[in-house]
Amino acid sequence: xxxxxxxxxxxxxxxxxxxxxxxxxxxxxxxxxxxxxxxxxxxxxxxxxxxxxxxxxxxxxxxxxxxxxxxxxxxxxxxxxxxxxxxxxxxxxxxxxxxxxxxxxxxxxxxxxxxxxxxxxxxxxxxxxxxxxxxxxxxxxxxxxxxxxxxxxxxxxxxxxxxxxxxxxxxxxxxxxxxxxxxxxxxxxxxxxxxxxxxxxxxxxxxxxxxxxxxxxxxxxxxxxxxxxxxxxxxxxxxxxxxxxxxxxxxxxxxxxxxxxxxxxxxxxxxxxxxxxxxxxxxxxxxxxxxxxxxxxxxxxxxxxxxxxxxxxxxxxxxxxxxxxxxxxxxxxxxxxxxxxxxxxxxxxxxxxxxxxxxxxxxxxxxxxxxxxxxxxxxxxxxxxxxxxxxxxxxxxxxxxxxxxxxxxxxxxxxxxxxxxxxxxxxxxxxxxxxxxxxxxxxxxxxxxxxxxxxxxxxxxxxxxxxxxxxxxxxxxxxxxxxxxxxxxxxxxxxxxxxxxxxxxxxxxxxxxxxxxxxxxxxxxxxxxxxxxxxxxxxx
Numbered sequence: 001x002x003x004x005x006x007x008x009x010x011x012x013x014x015x016x017x018x019x020x021x022x023x024x025x026x027x028x029x030x031x032x033x034x035x036x037x038x039x040x041x042x043x044x045x046x047x048x049x050x051x052x053x054x055x056x057x058x059x060x061x062x063x064x065x066x067x068x069x070x071x072x073x074x075x076x077x078x079x080x081x082x083x084x085x086x087x088x089x090x091x092x093x094x095x096x097x098x099x100x101x102x103x104x105x106x107x108x109x110x111x112x113x114x115x116x117x118x119x120x121x122x123x124x125x126x127x128x129x130x131x132x133x134x135x136x137x138x139x140x141x142x143x144x145x146x147x148x149x150x151x152x153x154x155x156x157x158x159x160x161x162x163x164x165x166x167x168x169x170x171x172x173x174x175x176x177x178x179x180x181x182x183x184x185x186x187x188x189x190x191x192x193x194x195x196x197x198x199x200x201x202x203x204x205x206x207x208x209x210x211x212x213x214x215x216x217x218x219x220x221x222x223x224x225x226x227x228x229x230x231x232x233x234x235x236x237x238x239x240x241x242x243x244x245x246x247x248x249x250x251x252x253x254x255x256x257x258x259x260x261x262x263x264x265x266x267x268x269x270x271x272x273x274x275x276x277x278x279x280x281x282x283x284x285x286x287x288x289x290x291x292x293x294x295x296x297x298x299x300x301x302x303x304x305x306x307x308x309x310x311x312x313x314x315x316x317x318x319x320x321x322x323x324x325x326x327x328x329x330x331x332x333x334x335x336x337x338x339x340x341x342x343x344x345x346x347x348x349x350x351x352x353x354x355x356x357x358x359x360x361x362x363x364x365x366x367x368x369x370x371x372x373x374x375x376x377x378x379x380x381x382x383x384x385x386x387x388x389x390x391x392x393x394x395x396x397x398x399x400x401x402x403x404x405x406x407x408x409x410x411x412x413x414x415x416x417x418x419x420x421x422x423x424x425x426x427x428x429x430x431x432x433x434x435x436x437x438x439x440x441x442x443x444x445x446x447x448x449x450x451x452x453x454x455x456x457x458x459x460x461x462x463x464x465x466x467x468x469x470x471x472x473x474x475x476x477x478x479x480x481x482x483x484x485x486x487x488x489x490x491x492x493x494x495x496x497x498x499x500x501x502x503x504x505x506x507x508x509x510x511x512x513x514x515x516x517x518x519x520x521x522x523x524x525x526x527x528x529x530x531x532x533x534x535x536x537x538x539x540x
Contacts (some may be wrong), residue, residue: 479515
């Protein structure tokens with residue numbers, strides 16, 4: 001007897017962007033069911049940017065993560081998408097940044113829309129235009145695919161006019177949502193509408209004396225007692241940011257936008273306002289915030305984080321992608337000491353992805369691999385490195401390397417077929433390792449003396465390694481030898497033996513697989529390293 005069975009649902013790759021893509025697909029399906037005339041449109045994903053400052057590592061994280069959701073959604077559904085990078089450049093300048101030239105020039109523009117503030121760098125028509133250009137250059141440098149959107153352009157072109165008139169129709173309902181969240185003083189003057197003063201151009205935060213939804217205007221009084229009637233359309237007014245966020249979702253039909261944990265309440269309020277307007281809030285992910293070396297929240301004003309430029313001095317951009325991919329809903333320390341492990345995590349994933357790609361490039365395991373996202377669905381043949389980043393750092397440490405040529409001397413002896421041309425990622429890693437060693441490893445090197453048990457084991461290891469001098473011993477053989485020496489000398493736990501190797505020989509708490517290190521550094525050189533450490537101890 002035959003049975004009627006429906007086709008099984010495809011296996012969802014075990015990666016968070018696909019979970020988000022599933023949520024996005026459900027949202028788009030619901031939108032299409034509610035508005036059939038809009039069913040054929042692509043899914044719209046959005047990221048927001050405040051152009052009062054330059055793009056930073058959080059900007060990279062949000063655009064990268066949203067791009068990965070977009071990639072997963074297309075792989076899951078086959079449907080088109082758009083990514084809108086939206087700049088809130090009609091926001092008012094609240095204070096003059098510390099890191100710009102000609103600061104005195106900006107003082108008289110406090111309260112003006114950023115798109116009307118002169119560019120202190122003198123290269124663009126406004127401060128917003130300068131920072132918007134930096135944003136686009138920043139995103140382009142990482143190869144992101146996006147559409148740039150300017151709040152000023154959208155307001156002044158009339159793109160938001162219908163939505164702004166709708167705001168006036170439900171003005172009191174919006175107030176009922178927002179007012180309970182405000183203090184008494186702010187509550188007395190709050191309106192979701194911020195008119196621009198017709199003479200000064202200032203973004204006014206004042207109480208509305210009257211709302212005329214039919215005419216699309218608001219009446220208000222400035223500090224000098226003069227009353228104005230201002231249309232909310234055509235760029236004569238803008239919205240307070242929570243209401244602005246909701247209005248944008250409603251006006252543009254945004255399907256997906258992620259945000260940080262610090263904006264949970266704002267997302268909730270904006271979602272309520274969006275529903276009042278008659279829209280549906282987008283699906284989205286709440287990601288955790290980055291922490292500094294002391295576990296404190298990273299703040300742009302404190303400068304206690306790690307910049308994109310700093311990360312890229314010490315590791316390739318693919319490793320930054322790996323860091324952003326890992327567990328976005330978990331708070332992570334964003335400091336220099338996370339870079340080496342993250343770089344090696346990327347290298348591990350890219351090697352696994354190469355194997356998966358050769359076997360079945362469309363498999364669920366392939367699409368669950370972070371490298372599949374970082375490389376936009378196809379792993380280049382020259383991605384990856386035959387030498388881990390951590391190994392290069394340790395090689396730089398024992399060789400006191402100050403130039404890439406020193407490391408390449410060891411690498412070529414280890415494998416004559418490897419060169420900067422044949423392995424461009426390794427070439428990048430070598431340069432990064434030199435920089436990281438100089439700035440972080442060398443200043444922190446602290447050697448300790450071995451215990452009697454450790455001294456005996458090190459002597460034994462040196463004697464055993466001498467038997468391999470002049471031979472082509474591979475990393476696995478040498479690693480087994482190191483293990484056997486540790487077991488022979490009854491280290492308990494065995495990892496304490498490796499701790500001895502790192503602390504006594506390398507002057508650091510952690511290190512590489514020691515067999516691989518010996519194979520790269522050289523057997524004779526490692527014997528000399530051990531002898532030097534034992535001599536240093538005996539002379540102390």
